[in-house]
Amino acid sequence: MALNPPRRRFPSTGRLPCGRSVDALWDSVVSGAELDHHSASCPHCQTALDGLRALHSATRQLVDEEVSAPPSLLERVMRVVRTEARSGETVPLVSGPDPARISTKAVAAVVRFAVDTQPGAVLRARRCEVHAPVDAVDVLDVRVEVLVPEGYRLHEAALRQRIEAVVSAHVGMRLRELTLDVVEADTREGAT
Template identity: 30%
Template sequence: MAVDRPSEPERLPCGTPPDEVAEHALRGTPTEHERGCPHCRAVAEYHRVLARAGAELAAERPEPPPALVGSVMRAVRSQARPDRLIPVAAPGPGRTAVRESAARALLVAACDAVPGAAVGRCRLADGPDGLEIALSAHLTGTVPAPELAGRLRTAVRTAARESLGADPARIDIVFTDID
């Protein structure tokens, strides 16, 4: 698609092209006419204000608050800790394990297939009888909470058996909100 360019450049009411006025104003070399013409002075002032604002923004290099770096590094360090390993029952010699964060993500993903709830948090713990799972969820549909909890437990138990080779000893579900 071709763009038609005007044969004549845009001009102010006095006949001067505004681009020329802006260029002269930014260089500090206005013509005699531009210094006396109200139209040219308005264009020049507009561009001077923009240029001044741009220069001020470029010159400002705000310093972060002193505590910011420390708090960011604490957050980074808290996330950098390696997860504990969860043993996975697998056939054959050797040992197979997954990181706890991967196991949690897998169990939450299994819950995503259950309509009516949005699982937010998943915690894993070693209980006296084996793996204990605690989920927190929001009710997002019209399915009664007890029925929905049963569906979520089934999805989590199936995912734990098939992917981790573990049969959870306990699956707790807490509904924290209703959407």
């Protein structure tokens, strides 16, 4: 197949010798609109339309093809991600001759889980910071951003209670300070 035929019927200016633009013809192919008097009889337009119609139909087939990433890809990527996530910051979990530490990311995930699954509410936890206070042992300071639906009145005390209970059940530590940054959802967000 000649990719560069000697005579270009689609000049790079985007205009056919008759003055019509290729883009305008393309729009008519896509919309299925009836051709105007000129294009219906102009040989330049007809030639161009042949190609554009063939392109349009092939494009639709191409778009309809199901393309799936190979199943092994997810596992390979997640392996790297998990390994890197583990090398992150930790806070003391147990002190003494056999000390234990816990990753701040792991604690943050527990906090987010508590927020997301708060019964009777549609809350979403976003940023979550976990710190070990320097002047206290066996407790953590947590700050979490909570996204609430527009106009929703958050029952803060109930959410605090739940976060504390879930952290206690999964981590086994108490929270010294728990800061909730409540953000109202912007309904335009995520509408991509």
